[in-house]
Every structure is written in structure tokens, then in C-alpha cells.
Amino acid sequence: MKIALVGYGKMGHMIEACAKAMGHDVVATIDVSAKDATALVPAGDGNAVAQAVKKSGAEGVIEFSHPTAVIGNLKALIPLGLPVVCGTTGWAKSEDEIEGLCASSKGTCMRSSNFSIGVNMFYKIVEEAAKIMADYSEYDVAVWEAHHNQKADSPSGTALEVARRVMIGNKTKTEMVFDAFHEKPKANQLHVSSTRVGFVPGTHTVFFDSPADEIELTHRARSREGFARGSVTALEKLAAKLKSGELAAGKLYGMKDLF
Structure with missing residues (x-):
């Protein structure tokens, strides 16, 4: 497949390497500042x-660009009618708008906060x-x-x-809190x-904590390669499912639709 990469930072370079290793042709690398990109564009210029x-x-x-640029990019890219895979995060509040754009333009987009196969498992x-631990009220739960x-x-x-999945399994948790607490947390x-520090590719932990013991579930990425390879796999599957008719154009899809 001939693939265009929008966003050519560290992740973009990794995606390019993975795409080529998987037999694809990267025909464009587009960025606002990367000197080795094939196309430099003004910041904020989706057109x-x-x-x-x-x-x-x-x-x-x-x-894979930046939260400040992603909506403008998607508004310009989706009407082209090409399958678009988006890994930029920070635009959850605009998902309804992008879903509407897909429907009105008959364009197709697949978005995920993380394309790693391991993370999706x-x-x-x-x-x-x-769901299992919700039956035992002595275990509280948190995400880091x-x-x-x-x-x-x-x-x-x-x-x-991850937090959303915790709340699906444990119905007693109804509110996410991201800031520091200045009073005792409510049970719900x-x-x-x-934490933001150094060069950590990505670590996610769920704690189930009781007076007697603690259970930790952790996914720890070793590098960006899992995210990069997963995004190429997602584009492969999206294109194939659109061609076969298993998926229809004009929609905003997620990883659950592909795997």
C-alpha cells in the first residue's frame, strides 16, 4: 500500500520504518518542522x-501529529475518501464532530488512543x-x-x-478524578x-488495594515500535475490510472494529 504519514516526529519515523519493513511504500512524510520530511506545511494548515x-x-x-493540529488535519483528510488511521490523542470531546464529518463526506477514519496489540489485550x-473484583468491596481501585x-x-x-474499562467492570466507580485530592476521595x-518523566515509552497500572493485600496489573511498553507496527496493521485491516465490504465507508471506527 502507498502510505502518507502526517506527523514526522519520533513516532512518524518509527511508523515509516515499520511500514517499509512490512512491505509498504511510504510516499509522503508531512510535518510542520521536521527537516527530513518530504513536505513541510504551515502549522494549522489542514488544507x-x-x-x-x-x-x-x-x-x-x-x-500522528499533535493535539492542537489533529482536528484541522482530520477535517481536511477525511473528505479525500482515503482510509485514515489516527493515533493522535487529546480530542475525545470532538469525536461526535468527526463522526458527523465521516458520515457527511463518506470518508472513513479509525482512531485509537493506543494501537499496540498488547495494550488492546x-x-x-x-x-x-x-468485574471480578467489584464483588469484593474491601478492594479499592485506581489507575496510574x-x-x-x-x-x-x-x-x-x-x-x-483503561479507566473507562475499570468503570465498565465496576459500576460503583462513576467519576474519574485527574487532579490531586485535597480531601478524602468519595467512594464513587x-x-x-x-507522571511525566524522562524517556518512558508508556506504563499503565491498575491497582486493586485492600487492607490485606494488593493486586497490580501493568502494561509496560519497551519502545514505540508496538504502537507504530500496530498503526500500520490497523491501516492494512481497515483498507481490507472496506474493500471486502465488511466495514462501510462514512464511519468513525475504533480498534474493536478491527480486532
Whole structure:
């Protein structure tokens, strides 16, 4: 497949390497500042991004840019009619808008806070564990995550999805709290805390804590490669399922629709 990459930072470079190793042709690398990108575009100019993709002859797009740029990029890319895979996080509040754009333009987008196969299996494990532990009220639950100090958003999109899965399994938790507590937490509050330090690729832990013991479930990424390879796999599957008719154009999809 001919792939265009929108966002050519550390993750973009890793995606390019994985895509080539998996037999694909990266026909465009688009960024606002990366000097080795094939196309430099002005910050915030989604139309310039779309024009660069069109010019490249790409058959699919992987978008890993920045939370401040992602909505403008998606608004320009989705109407092109190419399958778009988006790994940029921090735009959950705009999902309804992008879903509407997919429907009105007959474009297709697949978004995920984390494309790692291991992380998506971790979501399932966490949800099932929360369901099991919910029967034992002496166990409280919390979520913690750590990432490198260059990450622009907090908490991570992956941490938010982990927390959501906890709340699906444990109905007593109805509110996520991201800030520091200045009073005793309420029983319905799920604390989701974040650390930004050094070069951590991504660590996510769920704690089940009781007076007698503690259970920890942790996913620890060793590098960005799992995220990068997963995003290429997602584009492969999205394109194949659109071609076969298993998925229809004009929708916003998630990882559960592909795996």
C-alpha cells in the first residue's frame, strides 16, 4: 500500500520504518518542522496537509501529529475518501464532530488512543478483572500512568481508556478524578494519576488495594515500535475490510472494529 504519514516526529519515523519493513511504500512524510520530511506545511494548515497527501498518490493515511493540529488535519483528510488511521490523542470531546464529518463526506477514519496489540489485550484483561473484583468491596481501585516528558497531553488517552474499562467492570466507580485530592476521595471516584518523566515509552497500572493485600496489573511498553507496527496493521485491516465490504465507508471506527 502507498502510505502518507502526517506527523514526522519520533513516532512518524518509527511508523515509516515499520511500514517499509512490512512491505509498504511510504510516499509522503508531512510535518510542520521536521527537516527530513518530504513536505513541510504551515502549522494549522489542514488544507496544505490534504494537498500534500493528494499529490503523493497515497492509498491510505496515518496521522500522528499533535493535539492542537489533529482536528484541522482530520477535517481536511477525511473528505479525500482515503482510509485514515489516527493515533493522535487529546480530542475525545470532538469525536461526535468527526463522526458527523465521516458520515457527511463518506470518508472513513479509525482512531485509537493506543494501537499496540498488547495494550488492546490489556484493556480486555482490566475490564474482566474489574468485574471480578467489584464483588469484593474491601478492594479499592485506581489507575496510574507514566510517559516521557515530551508528551503533550495528560492523562494519556490509553489511561482514559483503561479507566473507562475499570468503570465498565465496576459500576460503583462513576467519576474519574485527574487532579490531586485535597480531601478524602468519595467512594464513587476513580483516581487516574499521571507522571511525566524522562524517556518512558508508556506504563499503565491498575491497582486493586485492600487492607490485606494488593493486586497490580501493568502494561509496560519497551519502545514505540508496538504502537507504530500496530498503526500500520490497523491501516492494512481497515483498507481490507472496506474493500471486502465488511466495514462501510462514512464511519468513525475504533480498534474493536478491527480486532
